[in-house]
Every structure is written in structure tokens, then in C-alpha cells.
Amino acid sequence: MLTGFCQLPPSAGNGLEFIVAFYYNHTKDQCNPFMYxxxxxxxNRFVNERECIRNCSANAENIYPTDESLACHFKKAxxxxxxxxxxxxxxxVHDKCKKFIWSGCIGNGNRFFDQGSCNSTCAGIHDDGDDPEEDEPDTPIAIICGVLLGVIIAAxxxxxxxxxVRSKKMSSKKNEPGKSKEPRSDSPLQPQAIEMA
Known part of the structure; x- marks a missing residue:
């Protein structure tokens, strides 16, 4: 049975902050992001999709199971x-944690922030299958090119x-009136030695 607040429409509320939150969409049985x-x-506002599904969906154990190691059998979403x-x-099938790009909503429990938490949750779990191994996404080439171009331009x-700046400083010193390399006659320091009595 669906909790009453899970049927409420998303409400941005008031205030001046911009926080990404999730609301439960009871017609689609999924959680969607909105700006709070x-x-x-x-x-009907949750910090993350996992919390949203676990609180509102009757299908929660099939998406975000309480025993998180069960999600290691799920395909990536x-x-x-x-x-x-x-x-x-x-x-x-290939017994390892891999990188992927998540879109930010509509996922499942087989999603981890880092490789360490993935390994600690799923190590030793194996499913038989003959699925071909997928390549992991590389760092996008556009990012590499952009950073390299930025470094070259900065260099x-x-x-x-x-x-x-240095040449402007030097040229302004040369052009200052009254500045000359010749010592002035009224200068206390004279090029000739002065005998002291």
C-alpha cells in the first residue's frame, strides 16, 4: 500500500536555495529529480533516489534491495x-567492478560512488553467462583536448x-624627465675623491 505523502505532487517550496531532491512519481513507479x-x-521529497524508492515503491526490493549484495546481480542501469x-x-558475469556514466535518475542498487565500495559489496559474487565484456568508458577526449589546449595557451x-609589462616599465624609466646617467653637480656624491681634513 502506498503511503499518502508518496502520492503528493513535487513541491519546490520557498526559500533561496537550489537543492536537487527526488520525488516519487506514483503513476510511473519511479523517482524523479526536481529543484527544491x-x-x-x-x-514527497527525498535526498536521493534510493531513499525515495525504499520509502514509496512496492517494487523497492527489486530495485534497491535491503541486502545490497543482491543488487550485484542486476544489470547496470x-x-x-x-x-x-x-x-x-x-x-x-566477468566478476569485476566497472565504470559507467549514470544519467542521474532511474537507476538500481548496482550503482556505487567508487570502486572500493563496489568491490566491498560485491566481491566473490558470480553469475554464469556468456555476455560479451563491455568496454569501460574512457575519459572523454574533448576534456583531454580542452585541458591540453588550456595549458598550451597559458604557457x-x-x-x-x-x-x-617589463618592457613598458623599462621604457617608462628611460623617458622620465630629469633622469640621466650623468651625476649632477649639486649631488652630494661626486665622482672625484674629496680630501678630508
Whole structure:
């Protein structure tokens, strides 16, 4: 039976914060993200999808089981949102934790923040199967190219700026009126030795 607050529509509340929260969509039996403003709202608001499903879905044990090691048998679920979050899942046919890009919503319990928690939850679990092993996603080439280009540009711009500033300082010193390399006659220091009596 569905708890009353799980049937409420999402409510952003009021306030000035922007917090990503999840609400239970009872018509689709899934949890979706929404922006919460930090105050007010209703009880159909959860910190993460796991908490949302466990509190509201009758199907919770098949998505986020209480015994988390049972989720190690699930296939990875990349989700249906537009985010790109690096997570780990356990490939029970090939007995190892692998990286994948999660969209940010509609997942399952076979999703971990880091490889260590994936390994500690799923180590030793094996399922028979002849699924071909999937390649893990590499760091996107666009990010690598962007960082490399930024470093090259910075390595070029910094010396140019430093040299420009130095040359302007030197040229302004040369052009200052009244400055000359010749000692002035009224200067206390004279190039000739003065005999002291």
C-alpha cells in the first residue's frame, strides 16, 4: 500500500536555495529529480533516489534491495535523465567492478560512488553467462583536448604578458624627465675623491 505523502505532487517550496531532491512519481513507479528551494514543500521529497524508492515503491526490493549484495546481480542501469555522473557497477558475469556514466535518475542498487565500495559489496559474487565484456568508458577526449589546449595557451600568454609589462616599465624609466646617467653637480656624491681634513 502506498503511503499518502508518496502520492503528493513535487513541491519546490520557498526559500533561496537550489537543492536537487527526488520525488516519487506514483503513476510511473519511479523517482524523479526536481529543484527544491530549501524551505517548505511537502513530504514527497527525498535526498536521493534510493531513499525515495525504499520509502514509496512496492517494487523497492527489486530495485534497491535491503541486502545490497543482491543488487550485484542486476544489470547496470544508465537511467533516463541528462546528467553525466561517473559511477561504478558490478559485472557479475566477468566478476569485476566497472565504470559507467549514470544519467542521474532511474537507476538500481548496482550503482556505487567508487570502486572500493563496489568491490566491498560485491566481491566473490558470480553469475554464469556468456555476455560479451563491455568496454569501460574512457575519459572523454574533448576534456583531454580542452585541458591540453588550456595549458598550451597559458604557457604562451603568461611569458608574453610578463615581457610586455617589463618592457613598458623599462621604457617608462628611460623617458622620465630629469633622469640621466650623468651625476649632477649639486649631488652630494661626486665622482672625484674629496680630501678630508
Amino acid at each position: 528551494n530549501g524551505e517548505g514543500g511537502n513530504s 544508465i537511467g533516463q535523465c541528462r546528467g553525466q555522473l561517473l559511477r561504478y557497477y558490478y559485472d557479475s 604562451f600568454i603568461i611569458p608574453v604578458v610578463v615581457l610586455t
